[in-house]
Amino acid sequence: MALRAVSALTWGLGGPGVGPLRSGTFLRCATQHRLEKMPSSIGFPEASRRPFSSHRILVDVDQSHGVATMKLKNPPVNSLSLELLTEFVISWEKLENDKSCRGVILTSNSPKIFSAGLDITDMYGKNAAHYAEFWKAVQEVWLKLYTSNMVVIAAINGSSPAGGCLMSLASDYRIMADNPKYTIGLNETLLGIVAPFWFKDNLVNTIGNRASEHALQRGLLFPPADALKIGLVDQIVPEDKVQSTALSVMSEWLKIPDHARQLTKTMMRKPTADRLLKQREADIQNFVSFISKDSIQKSLHMYLKFLKEREK
């Protein structure tokens, strides 16, 4: 891939600001502690599809265990478009408000692609108002995932570049299909753009500073075995075992009393979430002016062309 990073690197480097999170953002302490072991594969016949689903977000809820499976469905590559992000937030809020739902497995409806990341067409050739709306939706999805009271497990059943990797990073645990054709990572520099500070923060919190520095600068996309080695994913399993493993891992996590786990999650994640919350509007403005630059638009144009023309 011969694209050069052309960005001025002035955007996305973050600012100060660690403080208390809005009260009540994290701490809905559910009282139910269902400790029974879940079967390793829960058949969806006994699950219910409540009105949590939409065009691009399919949600199956296993009421007896309080676990939802949320599948991204945005063919052909599950790109995170403004429409998908908007539908995601609506479904997510419904699940958060349903006190019987304690865990979510986040996965993809398409067999080979978890998500191709942010929809590049939402960042190319549009106006400032569109970019602002789009970026606010990206922030919202990350904040919802990263600060969720529910246990969130990413069942990564395909490639997961950039924004797809971010959604996985925001989860509590990552299980990836062990197929060397699939890769995961924050590859923004390959598009000539820069991962914002909160993408970087989430990555550093997961794999450490040095590995993040290396991965981010080079825009590395890791096959599953390498992702496991650096801690970008927690487990790799055969392709047909991703969902069943996610369910059995979920049953272990749900043995922990909710309030204790949630407080611990808050303790670990609040400073990182606060950093974005404190400068959310500035981050949107930074994104809009960055993405509107001629040089960045040119890079995205070249990348889209590269995607269309490359040999499959």
Ligand SMILES: CCC/C=C/C(=O)SCCNC(=O)CCNC(=O)[C@H](O)C(C)(C)COP(=O)([O-])OP(=O)([O-])OC[C@H]1O[C@@H](n2cnc3c(N)ncnc32)[C@H](O)[C@@H]1OP(=O)([O-])[O-]
């Ligand atoms: C500051 C901002 C931070 C940014 C964060 C991001 O997430 S940036 C995002 C960084 N993301 C990446 O760098 C990932 C780029 N994508 C890929 O690497 C591959 O598409 C793949 C491995 C996901 C799937 O391979 P595959 O061989 O199965 O599929 P294929 O390649 O044949 O694509 C089919 C069609 O989908 C199109 N399209 C693809 N992605 C996107 C997209 N994100 N959006 C829109 N469209 C996209 C592609 O052009 C093609 O269109 P066509 O010709 O039909 O009109």
